Amino acid sequence: MDQIITAVVAVVGVPLVLFGYIILGERVIERLPESLQGWIRPYFWALPAIGFATIFMVYPLVKTVILSFRNNADTTWVGWDNYQYFFTFPDTLTSLRNSMLWLVFYTFFSVFLGLIIAILLDRVRYESLAKIAIFLPVPISAVAASIIWKFMFDYQAPGTVQTGTLNALIGTVGQGPIPWLVNSTTNNAALIFVGIWSITGFCMVIISASLKSISTEVLEAARIDGANEFQIVRLIVTPLLWPTITVVGTTMIINALKIFDIPYVMTSGAYDTDVIATQMFRQLATSHYARAAAVGVVLFVAIVPLLVVNIRRFQQQEEQR
């Protein structure tokens, strides 16, 4: 009951407090001399947002970098020790390798399938209905998606009834059941597939939106010149969609590096399925803060190039405004 009251107070109270902050603050600022007003007002308005960003993102970022060079109790500097641990310990190296696998396969297939499905659906009448089907996993949480696929990959000993859809399916062609999530040759692929399955709809929607903006005249001209559909897709559509594909691809790379929920829920990182983010969480949960910080920094360093790309793109857009 107390919790509900707190929540209601927060929902009503926060906008009210901000409302009061604006009204009262503006009253005070309007009394100030003209020159001072221009100085103070913008900071007054941006203060809550900047404050939140500083406390929850900027300060922790700096702090994590510092912590990664210190011992666990945060009392002395230890140089590169935490990083040395990360790059020599077999378990963390496995997580690094798996994150690379995610980076390559998750990014490639989610964008590629998104593109293919967008192009295919563009040619049929039931496009909007089919899109809903492909998009359905996007709003579903990674936790629920993991459980959906845990049942799909379910394994029973050979000779017993296979209740998992995949093993029952391969059983119909005489193939014995495969422990998908335990077998180290299939488990990473299985997890990455679940990731692709949940995000392809997202890629498809964005690529499809930009596909609709390609002028029909260009495609018509190509058809008159005798180009077949494959040539049109490869030589005209894909190059025209390239800017969109790179934007979606960048987002997918960031997703791939941050991926946490799917491995955590489906295997808890067991059987060599750990990724950087689950590895980091394990260090954190076992109070190895300094090591966890170093893992976090490795993740961040991997994302920095994309951060630069994003800022560049933003600056280009600003120039066009």
Add this chain to the structure above:
Amino acid sequence: MSVTTTTRETTGARATVSTLERLGYRLQRLPLHLVIAIFIAIWIVPTLGLIINSFRSVQDMSSAGWWTVLFPPHGFSLASYQQVLQTENVATSIVNSILITIPATVIQLAIATMGAYAFAWMKFPGKDLFFIVIVGLMVVPIQMTLIPVLQIFKATGLAGTFIAVWLAHSGYGLPFEVFLLRNYLGGLPREIFESAEVDGAGHAVRFLRIAVPMTVPAIASLTIFVFLGVWNDLLVSLTYLGSSPNRPFTVVITQLVTSLGGGWQFLTAAAVLQMSLPLAVFIFLQRYFVRGITSGSVKG
């Protein structure tokens, strides 16, 4: 969609449309429909299987696959739902999820709108730099912030409380929201704000009476995303709430998965309950949903 269909129809009309040719055209397109059907099956069947399984008894589930219900005896049962709701923490955690999600959404959107207004309609030194930092923060993995923020929460006694996750979600969500709303607000016609200024309206009036009402479409799309993002979140709650009684549904489900033999059989029902809200939101507010995605990622 209309784009290619119309071109195809016009070229088709130019050719002589004999029934034989039309049949040939249909046959030619059969592989296309087949491939699409396979894709749709892969993307629909797993979810459907889970939903069907959630309405079967545990014995049925372990003796035959979900597809057997397609033939009689169907054997539907609500036992999984009854049992999962009686399982310790589950019912509470659903309430917790709501109590976490709504305030977290309101707090961050209120603050973001106000900040976005400053970035869109005010001039101040350091504005461009601040904004570039915000653009950069959009991609910073939250893993980079977990340890120091956890330490702050522990030091202030907030760890394990709703307030901790409200604040943390707000901090993590703000960069993207400020970015998106600032672009939207900045696109509003300058004349409206100027004429209001001439009429003597201060910034408070211009913000509350003009900017906010005109930004409602953007705020609506954003609300859906933020709401679902928080509802579906695992990592933030897992880190700051852990095993506290305030933990949300996603965390409890995850703990049921990892605790071997605990409540594995009822997970189907739990997962269906967890995803029913996002699916309902998506189905009923589809237009906002898709608009939000396309405007958010391919801007400009």
